[in-house]
Amino acid sequence: MSTPQPPAPQAAPAWQAAPGPSYPGYTSPIPVVRTHLGHAVASEWTKIRSVRSTMWTLGVFVLLVVGIGLLTAVFVAANSDGALEGENPLSFGFFGLLLGSICVITLGVMTTASEYGTGMIRTTMVACPSRGRVLGAKALVFFLVAFTVTLVSSLLVALVDVALLTEARDPSTAEWLKGTVGVSLYIALLGLLSLAVGSVIRHSAGAITIMIGLVLAPLVIALFMFASSLEDLREALFEYSIPNQLGVFYSASLTETGPSGWDPLWIALGVTAAALGGAFALLEKRDV
Secondary structure: OOOOOOOOOOOOOOOOOOOOOOOOOOOOOOOOOOOOHHHHHHHHHHHHHHOHHHHHHHHHHHHHHHHHHHHHHHHHHHHOOOOOOOOOHHHHHHHHHHHHHHHHHHHHHHHHHHHHHHOHHHHHHHHOOOHHHHHHHHHHHHHHHHHHHHHHHHHHHHHHHHHHOOOOOOOOHHHHHHHHHHHHHHHHHHHHHHHHHHHHHOOHHHHHHHHHHHHHHHHHHHHOOOOHHHHHHHHHHHHHOHHHHHHHOOOOOOOOOOOOOOHHHHHHHHHHHHHHHHHHHHHHHOOO
């Protein structure tokens, strides 16, 4: 009785060998693809959408923005007694966005700092040794997610507020842009600033504390400055506090001077760009 013979080995697929040193008679069966920013973006998108904290944080954000915005409009409409004439109905979305910005700040910090807390950043850097590319992909994915969610939420609130508050005036095209697209860009930049701070601090709780202090501390400190010698500083804190700059998009500034129009957006863009530049520089110099 004949012994069965093992199957003959099959030839390896004729894929192109990787660039570099070659060995006679050997062709690598593994296709080698030169990576680029698109691969890093795809990786970061997979991370941010597959983590439960992202869904919970964005869910609370939408709940705050839409819930508070609509409740405010319903309450005001029921108790206005004709006092809304000349008011911008979009401004009643301010309160929800101010509270919701804390959620965006938290998510921005967690996008970078959480990987340092878990040690996952080492795996990320092994998979993509280009550190600048990793941070750039995180920033791009987060900004698009934050902007999209904020735009959808603020637009929904704006449409319902305008429909409910019939006594108020009709917003102009510029007010519609500022109250939806403008404020969404501002909130997304605020979250992007948090992402940069998280990359620099590398500690979630510390970075979130710093960002919440940046949002609330200037306004709170200004409220308790009673000395006349501190009047100029008090006015500056009021004018450039984040709640006041957010109110500028709704023509509801706390002061008659200071940023106006689209100024808060340019201020946020400059500060965020500087923070990201510092985060990129430190990322290249420090060990992971």
